[in-house]
Amino acid sequence: MKIGVYVCECGINIAATVDVEKVVEEVKNLPNVAVSRFYKYMCSDPGQELIKKDIKELHLDRVVVASCSPRMHEPTFRRVLEETGLNPYCFEMVNIREQCSWVHQQKEKATAKTIQLITGAVARASFLEPLEKKEVSVIPKAMVIGGGVAGIQAALEIADKGFKVYLIERTPSIGGRMAQLDKTFPTLDCSACILTPKMVDVARHPNIELLTYSEVMSLDGYIGNFKVKVRKKPRYVDEEKCVGCGLCAEACRLKGRVLNEFEVNKGKRSAIYVPFPQAVPLKYTIDPEKCITLKTGKCGDHALCAEACERNAINFDQKDEILEFDVGTIVVATGFDLFDPMKKPEYGYGKSQNVITGLEFERLVSASGPTSGHIKINGKEPKKVVFIQCVGSRDKKGHEYCSRVCCMYTAKQAHMVKEKIPGAELVVYYTDVRAFGKGYEEFYNRVQGEGIIYRRRELDDPIKVTLQAGKAVVKAKGHPDIEADLVVLATGIVPREDSKELVRILNINQSADGFLLEAHPKLRPMDTFTDGIFLAGCCQSPKDIPDTVAQASGAASRVCDILSKKYLEIEATVAEVDETLCRGCGFCVDVCPYKAIELKESVDGASGHTIKIASVNEALCKGCGSCSAACLNGAIQHLGFKDGQIHAMINVLGEKYL
Amino acid sequence: MKDFEPNIIGFLCNWCSYAGADLAGTSRIKYPSNIKSIRVMCSGRVDPVFILEALRKGADGILVAGCHPGDCHYQSGNYKTNRRIKLLKKLLNELGVEPNRVRFEYISASEGQKFAQVVTDFVDELKKMGPNPIVAKQ
Numbered sequence: 001m002k003i004g005v006y007v008c009e010c011g012i013n014i015a016a017t018v019d020v021e022k023v024v025e026e027v028k029n030l031p032n033v034a035v036s037r038f039y040k041y042m043c044s045d046p047g048q049e050l051i052k053k054d055i056k057e058l059h060l061d062r063v064v065v066a067s068c069s070p071r072m073h074e075p076t077f078r079r080v081l082e083e084t085g086l087n088p089y090c091f092e093m094v095n096i097r098e099q100c101s102w103v104h105q106q107k108e109k110a111t112a113k114t115i116q117l118i119t120g121a122v123a124r125a126s127f128l129e130p131l132e133k134k135e136v137s138v139i140p141k142a143m144v145i146g147g148g149v150a151g152i153q154a155a156l157e158i159a160d161k162g163f164k165v166y167l168i169e170r171t172p173s174i175g176g177r178m179a180q181l182d183k184t185f186p187t188l189d190c191s192a193c194i195l196t197p198k199m200v201d202v203a204r205h206p207n208i209e210l211l212t213y214s215e216v217m218s219l220d221g222y223i224g225n226f227k228v229k230v231r232k233k234p235r236y237v238d239e240e241k242c243v244g245c246g247l248c249a250e251a252c253r254l255k256g257r258v259l260n261e262f263e264v265n266k267g268k269r270s271a272i273y274v275p276f277p278q279a280v281p282l283k284y285t286i287d288p289e290k291c292i293t294l295k296t297g298k299c300g301d302h303a304l305c306a307e308a309c310e311r312n313a314i315n316f317d318q319k320d321e322i323l324e325f326d327v328g329t330i331v332v333a334t335g336f337d338l339f340d341p342m343k344k345p346e347y348g349y350g351k352s353q354n355v356i357t358g359l360e361f362e363r364l365v366s367a368s369g370p371t372s373g374h375i376k377i378n379g380k381e382p383k384k385v386v387f388i389q390c391v392g393s394r395d396k397k398g399h400e401y402c403s404r405v406c407c408m409y410t411a412k413q414a415h416m417v418k419e420k421i422p423g424a425e426l427v428v429y430y431t432d433v434r435a436f437g438k439g440y441e442e443f444y445n446r447v448q449g450e451g452i453i454y455r456r457r458e459l460d461d462p463i464k465v466t467l468q469a470g471k472a473v474v475k476a477k478g479h480p481d482i483e484a485d486l487v488v489l490a491t492g493i494v495p496r497e498d499s500k501e502l503v504r505i506l507n508i509n510q511s512a513d514g515f516l517l518e519a520h521p522k523l524r525p526m527d528t529f530t531d532g533i534f535l536a537g538c539c540q541s542p543k544d545i546p547d548t549v550a551q552a553s554g555a556a557s558r559v560c561d562i563l564s565k566k567y568l569e570i571e572a573t574v575a576e577v578d579e580t581l582c583r584g585c586g587f588c589v590d591v592c593p594y595k596a597i598e599l600k601e602s603v604d605g606a607s608g609h610t611i612k613i614a615s616v617n618e619a620l621c622k623g624c625g626s627c628s629a630a631c632l633n634g635a636i637q638h639l640g641f642k643d644g645q646i647h648a649m650i651n652v653l654g655e656k657y658l
Numbered sequence: 659m660k661d662f663e664p665n666i667i668g669f670l671c672n673w674c675s676y677a678g679a680d681l682a683g684t685s686r687i688k689y690p691s692n693i694k695s696i697r698v699m700c701s702g703r704v705d706p707v708f709i710l711e712a713l714r715k716g717a718d719g720i721l722v723a724g725c726h727p728g729d730c731h732y733q734s735g736n737y738k739t740n741r742r743i744k745l746l747k748k749l750l751n752e753l754g755v756e757p758n759r760v761r762f763e764y765i766s767a768s769e770g771q772k773f774a775q776v777v778t779d780f781v782d783e784l785k786k787m788g789p790n791p792i793v794a795k796q
Contacts, residue, residue, distance in 0.1 A: 069676075069680045069683075070697065071672070071676070071677060071680060095680075095695075095697075097683065098679070098680040098682075098683030098684060099679050099680065099682075099683055099695060100683075100691070102683040102684070102686055103682055103683050103686070103687065103688055103689055103691075103774070104688065104689075104690075104691040105688055106691070109691040110691055112691075113691045113694060116694060117694055120694070120696075509733075512728070529733070573699070591702070591734075591738055593732050593733035593734045593735070594732075594733075622732055623699055624699055624700040624702055624703065624731075624732035624735050625698060625699055625700055625702060625703030625735075626700060626702035626703065626732065626734075626735050626738055628703060628705070629702060629703050629704060629705040629706075629738070629739075629742070630738070638699070638703060641698060641699060641703060643705070643707075646696060646698075646708060647708070647711060649696050650667065650696070650708060650711050650712050650715060651711075651715060653667050653694045653696070653712075653715075653717070654665070654667060654711070654712050654713075654714075654715025654716045654717045655665075655715060655716055656663075656665055656716065
């Protein structure tokens with residue numbers, strides 16, 4: 001064992017408070033120390049050369065550098081070892097700057113502390129072992145969960161780079177929320193017009209396998225090697241035969257009698273339907289909750305849809321299909337729900353047709369919506385419209401966050417009313433107008449210039465909407481009452497109801513506010529804590545379309561980072577089991593946050609008994625060491641932070657140094 | 659005791675408390691030199707046996723610092739440590755060691771000031787408590 005010790009002066013950063021020459025003299029005499037030097041800047045090229053020279057000429061097998069924090073230069077010095085052919089894990093760093101010379105004032109004490117810290121490191125160094133970085137292979141395929149604009153964008157970008165993508169969408173068509181919008185702010189682009197070309201691209205892309213009306217059932221595995229099970233729900237329509245002609249829906253006995261969820265339950269459809277005319281894929285689906293044949297076994301004397309279909313595509317015997325496939329990475333783009341204003345009875349939602357939500361307004365004003373784009377309430381054009389902001393957002397008792405898009409969508413909606421009903425009187429009750437994006441402030445000014453009145457209220461100021469003689473009377477503190485024909489509530493973006501189920505299946509996390517948790521809010525906004533799974537769009541936090549597309553593009557880039565490699569390196573400082581010591585108690589399995597350890601059964605050679613031994617999946621192990629601490633007899637050890645290595649330091653540091 | 663200088667061993671987690679201690683250094687905040695720290699990846703790595711060994715070797719105080727609840731880089735390590743140390747403190751009583759010689763603190767990567775304050779307070783407290791009774795008896 002030959003240890004080289006190098007003490008850095010770091011200019012005067014260390015040298016001013018630590019007597020570096022004295023340290024080097026004292027440390028020379030420690031067991032196994034072959035050489036002990038100091039230098040002005042250890043991390044510089046000449047400093048690194050000093051170490052390399054000693055390794056080669058003195059045949060050093062361990063190196064200790066006492067300088068700044070390992071969080072600063074540990075990688076630098078590990079590389080020095082690698083470049084001389086020494087294993088980078090045979091290196092120990094001592095922090096005598098951030099946690100010594102910079103924080104202590106008495107030279108004598110700082111020097112004594114330095115000597116003791118280096119003594120501890122030298123003791124530990126003799127217990128360090130070479131460690132090998134592991135490699136896992138990567139399956140060059142991705143899965144995108146969610147077919148809204150985020151999922152579509154991510155899928156297209158990954159597919160364009162040559163990788164196969166499975167795009168899984170829960171509803172019968174891709175398109176998501178953006179397909180429900182009429183015009184988008186601030187450009188007033190028609191939402192469907194900019195989205196549908198992308199939807200068609202997805203359908204036609206040779207690298208994208210589109211699985212609609214499907215859900216992810218389970219996920220196993222780890223980065224590079226995920227095993228997915230998807231449940232394809234039965235449409236009761238043969239997708240190969242259906243051409244989307246719609247004769248079945250025309251013939252359906254329940255035509256015009258089933259609430260259409262795409263129209264936010266404001267329009268009606270048949271039991272056999274496509275969600276909207278531009279659906280991709282354009283294949284009909286039978287609603288099993290409503291279809292008479294599926295619910296009772298018989299629809300009149302025969303099913304009218306099957307009779308009408310000229311392609312014989314109806315198949316009431318269709319079953320669930322379970323698909324299994326492997327992918328290397330996953331993008332979660334599952335989108336959002338909207339706040340349910342029934343939770344705020346003061347706004348009068350649900351009591352009359354006069355009070356609607358922002359999304360319901362979008363359907364009202366859409367040319368393909370339930371009123372063909374005519375803004376009509378109870379058959380009449382509204383003359384007085386009131387918009388109320390921050391419904392369900394910025395609520396100290398509920399969702400504290402701001403939903404980011406409502407100020408802009410309300411401004412857009414107010415503009416659209418003005419455009420269709422020029423004589424209408426429009427009032428917006430707001431608290432702060434958040435017009436943060438490119439072109440947003442300009443749009444807001446334009447809307448105000450059209451005569452739409454903005455009235456300010458404090459968040460806590462009550463607004464009550466009551467029904468009186470067919471009008472919705474809006475009473476706001478500090479403002480005159482308005483007898484409105486229409487009240488539009490700017491409901492906020494909330495996490496999907498099934499988020500809890502989703503995070504359990506994927507083994508990712510939710511933030512405190514219920515959205516999906518990113519690995520770092522600033523530096524890693526698309527990563528999750530599960531390597532290989534990325535986030536895009538509103539499932540991570542409320543955002544507008546430009547930001548959603550940008551984030552989806554970023555997630556695609558993160559995915560292709562991984563898929564473009566044949567092998568992935570994983571950290572060497574993982575947990576390792578000494579099978580002769582393990583007694584299969586399972587404590588390590590219980591404490592592992594990543595489910596990286598499992599108990600495997602085997603037959604003990606000596607006794608013939610079936611025994612259980614812990615086994616670590618090194619690709620899942622993140623090297624936290626919790627298992628090591630939980631293990632009662634030290635069978636499972638955290639490589640690089642083994643019990644023996646830490647005890648060697650405790651032995652030294654426990655003694656008095658002054 | 660006038661010239662009794664307590665000897666403290668710190669176990670700091672790489673992602674939060676060690677980074678917080680580094681921040682105290684970058685900010686040049688001064689605190690007593692009685693503490694010598696061992697870096698672990700997660701406070702969940704800290705086996706109660708480490709703490710008992712440290713006491714047996716003569717350390718007067720042990721500081722274990724991890725991420726705030728909910729912020730553990732490895733999800734749950736700090737919760738495990740919290741429970742282990744609470745249990746350990748009950749054991750220390752039986753051993754005739756004051757439980758306050760072992761401290762578990764939540765220190766984030768941005769709490770340089772807090773780290774310095776914790777060390778300063780701990781040194782003061784230990785000065786009043788006196789040397790580790792296990793070693794004093796030997």
